Amino acid sequence: MLQMIYNFLESFAYISLAALGMSIIYGITGITNMAQGELMLIGAMVVSYMCGMARVPFIVGIIAAMAITAIAGIILDRLVLTRLYSRSEDSLVCTYGVSIALMQVGTIITGTGAPATKSPFGTVLIGSRSYSAYKFIIIAVALILFGVLYMVFNKSRFGLHARATMERREIAASLGINVNKMNILVIVLASALGGLAGALYAPTMSVTGTYGSNFLTHAFVAMIIGGANPLVGTFIAALVLAVVESVLSLYFGAFIGRIGMLLVAILIIRMIPGGFSGMVERAMVKSRKR
Numbered sequence: 001m002l003q004m005i006y007n008f009l010e011s012f013a014y015i016s017l018a019a020l021g022m023s024i025i026y027g028i029t030g031i032t033n034m035a036q037g038e039l040m041l042i043g044a045m046v047v048s049y050m051c052g053m054a055r056v057p058f059i060v061g062i063i064a065a066m067a068i069t070a071i072a073g074i075i076l077d078r079l080v081l082t083r084l085y086s087r088s089e090d091s092l093v094c095t096y097g098v099s100i101a102l103m104q105v106g107t108i109i110t111g112t113g114a115p116a117t118k119s120p121f122g123t124v125l126i127g128s129r130s131y132s133a134y135k136f137i138i139i140a141v142a143l144i145l146f147g148v149l150y151m152v153f154n155k156s157r158f159g160l161h162a163r164a165t166m167e168r169r170e171i172a173a174s175l176g177i178n179v180n181k182m183n184i185l186v187i188v189l190a191s192a193l194g195g196l197a198g199a200l201y202a203p204t205m206s207v208t209g210t211y212g213s214n215f216l217t218h219a220f221v222a223m224i225i226g227g228a229n230p231l232v233g234t235f236i237a238a239l240v241l242a243v244v245e246s247v248l249s250l251y252f253g254a255f256i257g258r259i260g261m262l263l264v265a266i267l268i269i270r271m272i273p274g275g276f277s278g279m280v281e282r283a284m285v286k287s288r289k290r
Contacts, residue, residue, distance in 0.1 A: 002126060002127055002129060003129065003250065004246060004247065004250055006131055006135075007246035007249060007250055008242050008243060008246040008247075009139045009242075010135055010138075010139065010246075011241070011242035011245050011246045011249075012139070012142065012238050012239060012242035013135075013138050013139040013141070013142035013143075014201075014215075014218065015218045015219075015222050015237070015238040015241050015242055016142040016145070016146070016222075016234065016235070016238040017138070017141075017142050017145070017193075017196070017197035017200065017201075018037075018040070018197055018215035018216075018218045018219040018222070019218065019219040019222035019223055019226070019234050019237070019238065020145065020149070020190075020193050020197075020230070020234055021033075021036055021039070021189075021190035021191065021192075021193035021194040021197070021219075022036040022190070022194075022219045022220070022223050023219075023222065023223045023226055023230035023233065023234045024186060024189060024190045024193070024230040025186060025187065025190045026088070026223055026230070027166050027228050027229060027230035027233075028162055028165055028166045028182070028183075028186045028230070029081070029085050029183050029186060029187070030085060030087070030088050030091075031081055031084055031085060031087075031088065031091040031095070032088050032089075032091050032092040032095065032220075032223075033081070033091070033095050033190070034092055034095040034096040034098075034099045034216070034220075035076065035095045035096075035098040035099040035102060036190070036194050036212075036215075036216070036219060037099060037194075037211075037212025037213055037214075037215050037216040037219070038098070038099050038102035038103060038106065038212045039069045039072060039073060039076075039191050039194035039195060039198070039212070040069075040194045040195070040197050040198030040201075040211065040212045040215055041102070041103070041106050041198060041207070041209070041211045041212040042065070042068060042069050042072055042102075042106075042194075042195060042198065043065035043066070043068070043069045043194060043195030043196065043197065043198030043199040043202075044065075044114070044198040044199060044201065044202040044205075044207045044211050045106065045109065045110065045114055045207060046061060046064055046065040046068050046069075046195070046199065047061040047062060047064075047065050047117055047198075047199040047202040047203075048110075048114035048115050048116070048117050048202050048207045049114060049115060050064060051117045051202075052114065052115030052116050052117040052118075053115040058117070058120050058203075061117075061199065062196065062199045062200070065195040065196070065198065065199035066192040066195045066196050066199070067192075067195075068195065069191045069192055069194055069195025069198070070188045070191050070192040070195065072191060072195075073187045073188055073190065073191025073192070073194075074184065074187065074188060074191075076098065076187070076191075077183070077184060077187045080094055080095065080098060081095075081183075081187065082183070085169075085183060099212070099216075102212075103209050103210060103212065103213070104209065105209075106208070106209035106210075106211070106212075107208065107209025107210070108209070109209075110207060110208050110209055112208070113206050113207060113208050114202075114207035114208070116203075117202050117203040117207075118203060119132065119134045119203040119204065120134060120137075120203070121133035121134045121137065124136070132204075134203065134204070135204075138200050138201070141196075141200065145193075146231065146235055149231055150231055153231060158185065161177045161182055162182060162185075162186060164177055165177060165179055165182045165183075166228065166229075197215065198211070198212070198215075217258070217262075218241070218261075221237075221241065221261065221262065221265045222234055222237040222238055222241060223237075224265070224269060224275065225237045225240075225241075225265050225268045225269060225272070225275050225276060226275050226276055226277060227274050227275020227276055227277035227278045227279075228274075228275065228277055228278065229277030229280070229281070232276070232277045232280055233275050233276045233277030233280075236276040236277075236280070237275075237276055240264070240268070240276075241261050241264070241265070244257070244260050244261050244264045245257040245258065245260065245261045248260040248261075
């Protein structure tokens with residue numbers, strides 16, 4: 001039972017951190033950013049070379065990774081994304097091409113693998129089993145991140161403008177909201193989140209050119225079934241997918257867990273076309289009418 005709970009929490013954190021940046025970009029700008037995984041690769045490379053080679057403190061490496069991926073996001077926006085706002089299908093193809101290009105660049109830089117980064121923490125003993133203490137830190141970061149982003153999007157001026165842009169871009173612009181500025185800020189935020197995710201998982205995985213593709217399936221599936229609201233949808237999607245993957249992986253192996261997660265996602269898309277956030281929104285509307 002403890003192993004199942006641990007697997008669930010680990011899977012939830014993995015899906016959440018992988019999907020948050022991608023979902024925020026999609027929810028507010030309408031862009032399906034298939035290059036989000038390569039932003040994670042950049043974050044992982046920064047940590048690997050700074051901490052694994054230069055012996056910089058891990059927390060400094062994470063901050064640097066977020067800053068550098070935020071800059072990379074701005075460059076990506078100016079060169080590619082700015083022409084693709086609200087063109088989801090076109091953006092999927094274009095950013096997938098960018099993803100392949102960056103993957104090859106990453107392979108050239110890292111070769112067989114970037115310098116290894118040691119896990120900052122050891123293991124903890126719970127019952128008769130030992131678990132990675134660092135994985136618990138990652139789980140805590142994922143939960144804290146949801147709380148911080150909830151406050152940002154619901155209690156700040158930026159969040160108000162972001163939600164207005166997400167609902168009706170044209171009306172938001174007519175009310176004086178600088179939609180172009182919001183787009184850039186959202187790209188910066190989502191890119192920094194990608195860098196954070198990549199940096200956090202660098203000590204647990206081999207950092208090669210294909211590092212970002214490890215996250216892409218989970219991120220894309222969670223984004224699609226989560227729906228338009230990047231926080232509510234991603235949170236519920238991560239919970240559901242984590243339950244399916246952790247249970248099936250425990251009894252049948254990781255491959256069956258991944259297949260089961262994809263099959264459940266297909267069923268959810270079929271049964272709830274608007275995603276989990278659309279389902280929540282409809283439930284809230286019905287409750288207000290009563």
